[in-house]
Amino acid sequence: MVEVxxxxxxxxxxxxxxxxxxxLHIKHGExxxxxxxxxxxxxxxxxxxxxxxxxxxxxxxxxxxxVTYKSSSERGAVLVFQNYALWxxxxxxxxIAYGLKIRKFPKQEIEKRVKWVLELVKLQGYEDRYxxxxxxxxxxRVAIARALVVEPKLLLLDExxxxxxxxxxxxxxxxxxxxxxxxxxxxxxxxxxQEEAMAISDRIAVMxxxxxxxxxxxxxxxxxxxxEFVASFMGKTNVIPAEVVERDGxxxxxxxxxxxxxxLTYKENNDKVVLVIRPERISLHPIENAVAITGKxxxxxxxxxxxxxxxxxxxxxxxxxxxxxxDVAHLRPQGEVTFYIERNDVLVLPKxxx
Amino acid sequence: MKVSKWSERLFxxxxxxxxxxxxxxxxxxxxxxxxxxxxxxMLLIAFTYDGNISLHWFKSILMNSYYxxxxxxxxxxxxxxTSTGESLYLIRGLDFGVVLNxxxxxxxxxxxxxxxxxxxxxxxxxxxxxxxxxxRIALFIPLLVTPFVNAYVIKQMFSEFGLINYIFHEVxxxxxxxxxxxxxxxxxxxxSMAYYPIVYLNAYASFINIDPTLEEQAENLGSRGxxxxxxxxxxLALPGIAAGATLxxxxxxxxxxxxxxFHGDPLAKKLMSYQIFSKFIYGLGERxxxxxxxxxxxxxxxxxxxxGIRKYVSLRQYAMLSKGGRWKPRISDPKPWQAxxxxxxxxxxxxxxxxxxxxxxxLAFSERWTTxxxxxxxxxxxxxxxxxxxDVRRFIVNSLTYSGAAVIxxxxxxxxxxxxxxxxxxxxxxxxxxxxxxxxxVPGIVVAMGYFYFFSAVTPENSPLNPTSLYGxxxxxxxxxxxxxxxxxxxxxxxxxxxxxxxxxxxxxxxNLGASRWKTITGILMPLISLNxxxxxxxxxxxxxxxxxxxxxxxxxxxxxxxxxxxxKEVLMSAAGSINIAAALGVLLIVVQITAIVVVNVITKQRxxxxxxx
Numbered sequence: 001m002v003e004v005x006x007x008x009x010x011x012x013x014x015x016x017x018x019x020x021x022x023x024l025h026i027k028h029g030e031x032x033x034x035x036x037x038x039x040x041x042x043x044x045x046x047x048x049x050x051x052x053x054x055x056x057x058x059x060x061x062x063x064x065x066x067v068t069y070k071s072s073s074e075r076g077a078v079l080v081f082q083n084y085a086l087w088x089x090x091x092x093x094x095x096i097a098y099g100l101k102i103r104k105f106p107k108q109e110i111e112k113r114v115k116w117v118l119e120l121v122k123l124q125g126y127e128d129r130y131x132x133x134x135x136x137x138x139x140x141r142v143a144i145a146r147a148l149v150v151e152p153k154l155l156l157l158d159e160x161x162x163x164x165x166x167x168x169x170x171x172x173x174x175x176x177x178x179x180x181x182x183x184x185x186x187x188x189x190x191x192x193x194q195e196e197a198m199a200i201s202d203r204i205a206v207m208x209x210x211x212x213x214x215x216x217x218x219x220x221x222x223x224x225x226x227x228e229f230v231a232s233f234m235g236k237t238n239v240i241p242a243e244v245v246e247r248d249g250x251x252x253x254x255x256x257x258x259x260x261x262x263x264l265t266y267k268e269n270n271d272k273v274v275l276v277i278r279p280e281r282i283s284l285h286p287i288e289n290a291v292a293i294t295g296k297x298x299x300x301x302x303x304x305x306x307x308x309x310x311x312x313x314x315x316x317x318x319x320x321x322x323x324x325x326x327d328v329a330h331l332r333p334q335g336e337v338t339f340y341i342e343r344n345d346v347l348v349l350p351k352x353x354x
Numbered sequence: 355m356k357v358s359k360w361s362e363r364l365f366x367x368x369x370x371x372x373x374x375x376x377x378x379x380x381x382x383x384x385x386x387x388x389x390x391x392x393x394x395x396m397l398l399i400a401f402t403y404d405g406n407i408s409l410h411w412f413k414s415i416l417m418n419s420y421y422x423x424x425x426x427x428x429x430x431x432x433x434x435x436t437s438t439g440e441s442l443y444l445i446r447g448l449d450f451g452v453v454l455n456x457x458x459x460x461x462x463x464x465x466x467x468x469x470x471x472x473x474x475x476x477x478x479x480x481x482x483x484x485x486x487x488x489x490r491i492a493l494f495i496p497l498l499v500t501p502f503v504n505a506y507v508i509k510q511m512f513s514e515f516g517l518i519n520y521i522f523h524e525v526x527x528x529x530x531x532x533x534x535x536x537x538x539x540x541x542x543x544x545x546s547m548a549y550y551p552i553v554y555l556n557a558y559a560s561f562i563n564i565d566p567t568l569e570e571q572a573e574n575l576g577s578r579g580x581x582x583x584x585x586x587x588x589x590l591a592l593p594g595i596a597a598g599a600t601l602x603x604x605x606x607x608x609x610x611x612x613x614x615x616f617h618g619d620p621l622a623k624k625l626m627s628y629q630i631f632s633k634f635i636y637g638l639g640e641r642x643x644x645x646x647x648x649x650x651x652x653x654x655x656x657x658x659x660x661x662g663i664r665k666y667v668s669l670r671q672y673a674m675l676s677k678g679g680r681w682k683p684r685i686s687d688p689k690p691w692q693a694x695x696x697x698x699x700x701x702x703x704x705x706x707x708x709x710x711x712x713x714x715x716x717l718a719f720s721e722r723w724t725t726x727x728x729x730x731x732x733x734x735x736x737x738x739x740x741x742x743x744x745d746v747r748r749f750i751v752n753s754l755t756y757s758g759a760a761v762i763x764x765x766x767x768x769x770x771x772x773x774x775x776x777x778x779x780x781x782x783x784x785x786x787x788x789x790x791x792x793x794x795x796v797p798g799i800v801v802a803m804g805y806f807y808f809f810s811a812v813t814p815e816n817s818p819l820n821p822t823s824l825y826g827x828x829x830x831x832x833x834x835x836x837x838x839x840x841x842x843x844x845x846x847x848x849x850x851x852x853x854x855x856x857x858x859x860x861x862x863x864x865x866n867l868g869a870s871r872w873k874t875i876t877g878i879l880m881p882l883i884s885l886n887x888x889x890x891x892x893x894x895x896x897x898x899x900x901x902x903x904x905x906x907x908x909x910x911x912x913x914x915x916x917x918x919x920x921x922x923k924e925v926l927m928s929a930a931g932s933i934n935i936a937a938a939l940g941v942l943l944i945v946v947q948i949t950a951i952v953v954v955n956v957i958t959k960q961r962x963x964x965x966x967x968x
Contacts, residue, residue, distance in 0.1 A: 052862050054357055054368040069357055071369060073868045085859035089881045099867035150867060 001028050002062045002153040002186055004049065009058035011044055018044045020210040021058070026188060031180050033189040035197040036207035037233070042190045043158060045207070049188060050079040050156050062153060078152035082159045084143035086131035092118075092142050093127040099150035117149040120179060137168045144176070148183070155180075155187045161196065173200055194234050198222065206230045208354075228352040231276040238279060238318050241351060244271040254348065257314030259293050261341075266348040273348050279308065281345035282320035284327040290340040297337045300328055311337050366778030373871050374774065378782050381771035384763075385789050385842075388835050392804030393653065393796065399807060400646035411647035415453065421648075423451035428621070430539075436514060436532060446537030446621050453651060456626040459542050460606040466546040468599040471553025472591075474700065476583075478554075479561035481688045483696055495708040497551045498947050499900040500940030502922045505544040505615035506933060507713030509536075510723060512543065517709065520727045537621035544612040547707045549605055553598035560594025561587070566684045593667045600663040601794070604656045608797030610902055614926060626652045627903075630799050634806070634907050646807070649800045660795030664788075711944065717937035736934040740942065746921070746935060750942065753917040756830060757898035760837035761845075764894045765887060767838065768846040773875070776853040777861075791843045798840060798903025805832055805908055821908055829909050833917060836904040841897050845890030852886025853879075885958040892950045900943050918943070 004026040011019040019041045026032040034042040047053040049060065051072030060068045067075055078099075086095055093114060100110045118124050121141040131139055140160060147155055160176070161169045177200050180187050191197050197204050198218040205215045206229070214226045225231035232239045244266065246253035253262040254273060266273065283290070295313035307328055309320045320339050322328065331337055361370040365378055403410035415421045426448035434442045450458055474493060478486070511517045512535040523529040535543055564587065572586045610631055616622035623632065626648055633645045688696060717723055721731030740746050768790075774780075775787045793801075806821050809832060813819040818828040856879065864874040880887075902919050910920035918939050925936040 050866055052866065069369065071865075072862070073865045073870060075866075076868075077866075079863065079866050081859040081863055083857065083859055085857065085863040087860055087864075087878055087882075098864070098869070102868040102873070146863075146867070 001184065003028050004154060004186065004188070005059075005061040006045070006049075007059045007061075009045070009048060009055045009060065011041075011048065011053065011055050018210055019048075019055070022210075022212055024205055024212065024215070026186060029184045029186055030202045031177070031187045031189060031200060033191060033197045033201040033204045034207055035191060035194060035204050035233075037192055039209075040207040041210040042192075042207050046079065046156055046158055046188065046190050049154070050077050051075045052079070076150075076152055077154040077156055078147040078150060079156040079158060080140075080143045080147050080160055082162060084131075084139045084163075086139055086142055086146075088131050090130075091127065092123070092129050092131070092134070095131070095142060096146045096149050099146065103150065113149050117145040120148065120182070121145045121175075136164050137172060140164065140172060141175075144179070148179070148185075152185070155185055157187065157189045159191055160189075161191070161193075169196070176200065198234075206233060208233075225276065225347070225349070228274045228276070228349050229354055231274075231347065231349060232354075236279060236319070238275070238277045238282075240275040240277070240316060240318065242273050242275050242348075244273060252348065257316050259313060261291050261293075261343075261346065263343050264346050264348050265343075268350050270350040272351040274351050276347040276349060277318070277341060277345060279319040279321035280306075281341065282318070283340040284309065284320055284322055284331075284337070285340070286338075287340045287342060290342045291346075292338050292340050294336060294338045297331050297333055297335050300331060300333070309337060311339055362780070364780045364782050365774070366780035366783065371871060373875075374778060377770040377774040378778075378780065378786060381767045381774070381790060382782065382786055384767060385792070385839065389793060389796065389801070389804075389839050390789075392808035393800060395808045395811065396646045396649055396800075396804050399643050400650045402643065411643045412651070415644065415647055415651065419451060421452045422454055423449060424454070426450045441531040442514060442534060443531055444534045444536065445539045446535075446619060447539040447542070449538075449621060449624060452624050452626055452629055452648075455538060455624050456607055456652070457655065459538055459545070459625065460603050462542050463545045463549060463606040464599050464603045466542070467550040467553045467602045468595060470546070470550040470703065471555075471598060472557045472595055474550075474554045474704075475557035475561055475591075475595075476587075477688075477696060477700060479558055480685060481692065481696070482685050483688055483693060489700075489704065492704050492708050493551055493554055494951070495711050496548055498711050498944045499897070500711065500714045500937075500943055501900055501902045501919050502611050502615055502926050503714045503717065503933070503937045503940040504548065504710035505612045506926065506936075507710040507717065508544045508547060509540060509615055510713070511706075511709060512540070515725050515727065517727050518706075536616060537619040538624070540616040540619070541609075541612040541622055541625065544615070545602075545606045545609055547710060549602045550707065552601055552605070553595060556598030556601075557591060557595045560591035562683070563594075564590045569684060597663055597667055600659050603659050604795060604797070607652060607656055608799060608903065610799060610906065614923060617927070627797065627799050630803060631903075631907065634799075634803065635910075646803065649797075649803050652797055653800045656795045656797055660792075714937050714940040714944070717934055718941045720934065723933075736932065736938040737941070740935060740938040746939075748914075749916060749918045749921040750939075752915060753899050753919075756833045756837060756917060757895050759834045760841065760898050761891050761895045763834070763838040764842050764845045765891050767842055768849040768890060769887065771846055772850040772853050773879075776850055777858065790846045793839050793841075794843050796840075798836075798901070799907065801836055801840060802904045802907040805836060805904070821911055825912055827912050829912060829915050832908050833904060836908070837894075837898040837901055840901060840904070841894040844893040844897060845887075848886045848890030848893065849883060852883035856882050889954045889958045892954050896947050896950045899946055 004024070006022050006024040009019055009022040010017070022041070022045055034045055036042050044053060048055050051067070051070060054069060058068070059066055062075075062077070087098075090098070096114050096117060097110050100113060105113070114127070118126065121144055123138060123141055123145065126134070126138065131142065134142065140163070144160070157176070161172055164172060173196060189197075189200065198221075201218055203215060203217055204221050206213045206221060208229050214221060214230045216224075221230060222234050225234060228239060231237060240256055242254040242256035244252045245255045245260070246262070250265050250267055252264055252266045253260060254264060254275065256275070261275070286292070293313055295311045295318075297309065298312040298317060299310040301308045301310070306321050306323045307325070309322070309328060309331065311318050311320065318339060357368040358370045361375070362368045365371075365374050367374050400411055401407050401409070428446065428449045430448055431443050431445045434444055436442045449455065478489065478493070512533070514532060514534045519529070519532045523532055568590065569582060569586055572582055577585060608627055610627050613622050613625050613628040617628070622628070630645055630649055630652070633642055713729075716729045718736055719732055719734060720729030721733050723729035740750075771786055771790045775783045775790075810820055810822045816823045816826060818826060819831060821827050821832070860882070861874050861878055864878045865871065869877065900919065901917070905917045905919040906923040909917050910923065913920065913924070922936040922939055925933060
């Protein structure tokens with residue numbers, strides 16, 4: 001178990017700046033996730049922590065020891081690769097025992113540990129198989145077992161579920177969580193899937209173009225995004241460009257497409273803003289003290305356990321989500337629709353150049 | 355440890371690692387010392403006149419009508435009468451002077467092989483016909499290298515009373531007169547027949563690699579037949595065809611076997627390769643600046659062709675652009691007129707081009723071959739003599755020893771260089787990558803000349819390492835070095851291809867789990883690429899055994915330590931022994947090559963890959 005600290009990590013590849021100064025603090029026994037779109041620098045960050053790449057600037061600490069330029073083989077931060085990187089010429093047993101042999105464990109101890117870890121990942125009896133004889137999910141569990149068996153200080157997982165089908169992904173997700181809790185190790189997890197990140201993590205760092213946009217618990221990130229990017233990246237949401245037209249202390253009135261919303265909370269100076277409203281927070285039936293805006297029905301989409309209504313307000317499309325069939329019974333394509341939004345549910349954030 | 359900026363720049367590793375540095379520096383130094391420096395030492399001589407730097411020797415070559423002759427001299431074909439009173443057309447070619455002759459011959463050979471190779475490749479890649487598998491096997495036969503003797507058989511085939519006149523004049527009456535091909539025309543013929551499978555293999559790979567959906571899309575838009583071929587198929591295959599053709603151009607330029615076999619006709623001697631060779635043989639110990647300059651001209655032409663094709667192919671890597679997925683190959687049955695073409699044109703062409711190798715085998719087992727169509731009188735005396743006579747066996751043992759030693763060096767060089775260039779992005783990577791395949795572009799006779807100048811300058815006089823010591827000279831080291839350099843590209847390409855198939859994460863995860871780089875290379879990487887190393891080593895070995903240029907020059911100074919090819923040349927040039935013995939050695943080389951192909955095929959389960967330029 002280890003505490004990981006990154007201070008001002010900068011990394012460039014040729015002309016492109018991959019990381020623009022990353023500061024992170026990952027605590028003991030935490031499952032910490034780096035979340036972001038492809039190319040945001042999350043994998044580079046992971047590789048720097050694993051010792052497979054080295055930063056141009058900045059410092060990396062495991063507990064109080066600086067490991068920035070320590071070689072990967074001496075670091076004890078074990079990475080599970082996205083493609084699992086199982087050695088095709090070695091059996092499952094040999095793959096898993098590899099790290100123990102390097103560490104010169106006695107033969108009996110190796111056998112004991114491999115047996116233990118195979119039980120942990122529920123692959124008893126697969127010792128003599130070769131990687132090509134295993135399914136994707138089994139390969140992934142061998143990769144995790146190979147990493148866990150050396151009792152790493154830190155376990156690094158690079159999009160471990162991205163090569164699995166949807167059903168297996170859910171299963172392996174809880175499996176990883178279970179193992180992490182059971183062993184109490186620090187895990188750094190990288191993914192581009194926000195739902196996966198929220199389900200599995202203690203805390204999440206949302207990254208975009210080489211920077212950390214926000215660090216917090218899944219709940220904080222989802223409900224109180226600090227930037228437009230975080231808001232738009234965390235699930236389907238309405239992001240509406242608007243302008244502040246009146247200010248009264250923290251309270252502002254904003255305008256978009258001839259619609260005015262008053263009494264919203266906003267503390268920044270910038271007048272160019274976006275309004276972030278979660279579709280499930282928009283009501284299709286009247287609520288007291290809510291703002292009401294009326295537009296045209298553009299689309300009604302049926303998803304099974306919920307229904308989405310896409311309303312057209314001027315040129316702007318806004319999505320409302322309901323689980324109640326009756327809410328949409330009276331709506332007709334191109335007909336009128338009114339959305340009711342409580343002021344608390346409207347998040348006003350400065351406009352970003354995304 | 356702190357990051358080392360220069361290690362990152364040079365070797366692509368932020369932390370200096372001796373093993374990685376070695377992977378760069380060993381092959382780089384080796385090639386600089388044993389390829390670049392010897393060749394450059396020739397520059398020094400070629401550009402010196404009266405103690406000053408001067409273009410004198412180049413000027414004297416380019417102004418001399420012996421080297422450049424425009425308009426050309428001579429008659430392309432002459433009408434003669436045979437002893438039996440029939441008319442005979444003797445085709446020898448025109449004389450443009452040594453430098454231009456080499457260019458014209460290389461250009462014609464390139465053109466002929468490109469056409470023949472592409473046609474065969476397209477037919478083999480796209481049509482199903484009876485006997486296709488026999489075609490496939492037969493197309494490998496011309497690739498079996500039997501230095502000198504196959505060109506000798508070609509000369510016999512196209513002589514006054516040879517096989518071609520027999521079939522086309524006497525039996526089929528297609529030719530109303532007899533023909534005889536000699537001189538430069540003979541050289542073009544012999545080289546075209548030997549080299550067209552090189553274009554075939556490259557073109558075939560290109561046709562096979564074209565994503566069928568690209569052609570299906572074109573058909574879907576209304577393109578058919580020759581239009582489809584001209585607008586889609588051919589342009590996509592062109593980089594492969596061009597790469598094969600360029601290789602042929604370089605091979606033709608540097609070839610010595612055909613000119614030596616046809617040297618009875620003085621016109622065949624008027625080629626750059628032969629001129630350099632003969633000056634070497636008859637002027638031993640003399641450092642002729644004129645020949646050094648001629649070598650430089652030849653080298654320049656080869657390098658231009660080499661760099662040109664590298665640039666061209668790298669600009670057109672689109673044949674591989676398509677997405678993965680299992681392709682349904684576009685193979686169809688030929689239409690009647692196409693089948694007719696296959697059996698009436700391609701089949702005879704194929705039979706004619708494989709005859710030289712068959713002729714070598716016949717020659718090895720026959721008593722004589724003078725003015726008859728085929729060799730006469732079966733005997734195994736020559737094969738027996740080759741094995742039992744210590745004077746002949748010695749050459750075989752020499753060649754095996756030198757080739758074996760060279761292969762050890764080649765394996766070491768190709769693993770280190772491929773590891774460095776495929777795994778690290780230091781500024782030295784592209785340099786190393788180019789320099790490792792550079793030997794393809796350096797004509798063997800240029801290497802021989804360079805070594806001669808280099809070793810006679812840097813080694814003590816009269817020592818066994820100094821070629822001017824003549825009978826006191828032991829060519830072992832020089833030949834091993836020359837083989838290891840000249841045949842390195844074969845193995846390096848194979849090992850590099852193997853490394854590219856191993857995902858970097860397999861090594862990273864090993865090191866990440868605590869293994870050292872050495873342990874990772876020996877425990878993870880080597881087992882995964884062992885078949886590629888083996889295949890490459892076999893290929894290098896086979897082509898070291900049949901190496902000609904250096905073997906018949908530096909290798910023949912002291913015949914006691916000479917390789918097989920030096921002996922074969924002696925037989926052909928001075929009639930020192932019987933041609934049948936040379937043919938028996940050719941058969942031995944064929945056996946070695948076929949064994950290698952079969953072993954590589956069975957063990958690595960890979961298609962035997964000859965060589966490409968990219």
